[in-house]
Amino acid sequence: MVDSSPVTKKFQKEMNAGIASLVLLSVLEKSSEPMYGYQIAKLLEEYSGDTAFMKQGALYPVLHSLENSGLLESRVEPSVSGPPRRYYEITPEGRATLVTWQGMWKQMKSFVDRAVKGG
Amino acid sequence: MIQSVEGYLEALKAELKNSDVATVQDALGDAEEHLRAALASLREERPGMPEEELLARVIEQYGSPEETASAYREVERRTTPQLAKENQLSGSALSRFFSVYADPRAWGALLYMLIAFATGVVYFTWAITGLSLSVSFVIFIFGFPFAILFLLSVRGLILIEGRLVEALLGVRMPRRPLFTEKNLKWIERLKQLVTDLRTWLSILYMIIQFVLGTVYFVLIVTVLSFSFASIAVPFVQEILNQAPIQMYGARYYVPTWSYPLFVFGGFLLWTMFMNIARWIGQQHGRMAKALLVTE
Numbered sequence: 001m002v003d004s005s006p007v008t009k010k011f012q013k014e015m016n017a018g019i020a021s022l023v024l025l026s027v028l029e030k031s032s033e034p035m036y037g038y039q040i041a042k043l044l045e046e047y048s049g050d051t052a053f054m055k056q057g058a059l060y061p062v063l064h065s066l067e068n069s070g071l072l073e074s075r076v077e078p079s080v081s082g083p084p085r086r087y088y089e090i091t092p093e094g095r096a097t098l099v100t101w102q103g104m105w106k107q108m109k110s111f112v113d114r115a116v117k118g119g
Numbered sequence: 120m121i122q123s124v125e126g127y128l129e130a131l132k133a134e135l136k137n138s139d140v141a142t143v144q145d146a147l148g149d150a151e152e153h154l155r156a157a158l159a160s161l162r163e164e165r166p167g168m169p170e171e172e173l174l175a176r177v178i179e180q181y182g183s184p185e186e187t188a189s190a191y192r193e194v195e196r197r198t199t200p201q202l203a204k205e206n207q208l209s210g211s212a213l214s215r216f217f218s219v220y221a222d223p224r225a226w227g228a229l230l231y232m233l234i235a236f237a238t239g240v241v242y243f244t245w246a247i248t249g250l251s252l253s254v255s256f257v258i259f260i261f262g263f264p265f266a267i268l269f270l271l272s273v274r275g276l277i278l279i280e281g282r283l284v285e286a287l288l289g290v291r292m293p294r295r296p297l298f299t300e301k302n303l304k305w306i307e308r309l310k311q312l313v314t315d316l317r318t319w320l321s322i323l324y325m326i327i328q329f330v331l332g333t334v335y336f337v338l339i340v341t342v343l344s345f346s347f348a349s350i351a352v353p354f355v356q357e358i359l360n361q362a363p364i365q366m367y368g369a370r371y372y373v374p375t376w377s378y379p380l381f382v383f384g385g386f387l388l389w390t391m392f393m394n395i396a397r398w399i400g401q402q403h404g405r406m407a408k409a410l411l412v413t414e
Contacts (some may be wrong), residue, residue: 017193037149038156045180056157057183058190060149075242083152 016054020062023104025071025098027091034075034087059071063088072096121174124154127184134188143224145191145214146191155183161300173372219393224289228400229393230289235403239332242276242325250322263305270312277321280328290404293412317411324410331403342392349385353378 041056066072071094071099121127135143156179219225249269256262278288281292352363362370
């Protein structure tokens, strides 16, 4: 986020609102084993490079809401150091939903690209 | 400046003080888990770095307590309707019956029913006067513009009514006036307004509102007087030394043991009416939507 004017911040936030669900679901779908929050945040940090698109703290409420919708499952396990960790795993329903979302994202992406370019 | 993970959690808790308990618990749990894990891994990466700086970096990535709180609130706000529904269904019938006092929809409906009396009178007068004048003015040259003005004013009033319904009864209503074509000849404009079903449904609503508003008002005043009178029985008899019931010159006193029954009965009556008012509000909202928001 180079520009941090209120309008831009708001835009970023609104854009993140939907995309975060897609990103988290995709990450968990690719992962062979359940992941905990910090692990996911670390992985996203690798993907995003130098620009941080969203605060890591904002990922957790999205994880909760995906779990509430039945797209993710979680369980808490004690960790060697520090507090217990909550591990998230994608559900069959989540996988099915992700396929739909990926299709939507593809269409959305080409639509936005064309609108931004203007032709 | 936040000195420790505990300090961060305190700040986050303070930011979320108006949120649901469950949300606060989630937020604190997530933050603690994340911050500790992130601190531990950063400490390994940079052994020489002072603890404060480590924490500052971790928080920079995680988001300030304020930012984190707003992220949780955002998600909470988007998912509340479902929660509200669950809450409504949980609890025993008795607790649901009495929890009506904490339900903003019941108070909103009650207020709406009171206001409906006034708005009903205005709408009815406006609709009847406007209609009769429009019809009789048709023989004059200024009849057409008058009719147009009247029909447009109906749309304006209905828009305001929609805002009232949405605010007090919680039914989503239009926030913009209906689209009207500009650059039309007056006669065509009038034809459009007259052939539009919504115009007539709106006028129908304005007339119905008068009847309903009167019924609502009478209901509220009657039930409220009965409830208050019943609750006031012990005070009237003990403190004011008056007979609670006076009929045809005769005074009737009630026995002392019945005081609690009167007070409780009055309270129960009003509670029951609050429940009924909430239901009436919902039905009225549905009617308003059906009549005023047709496609």
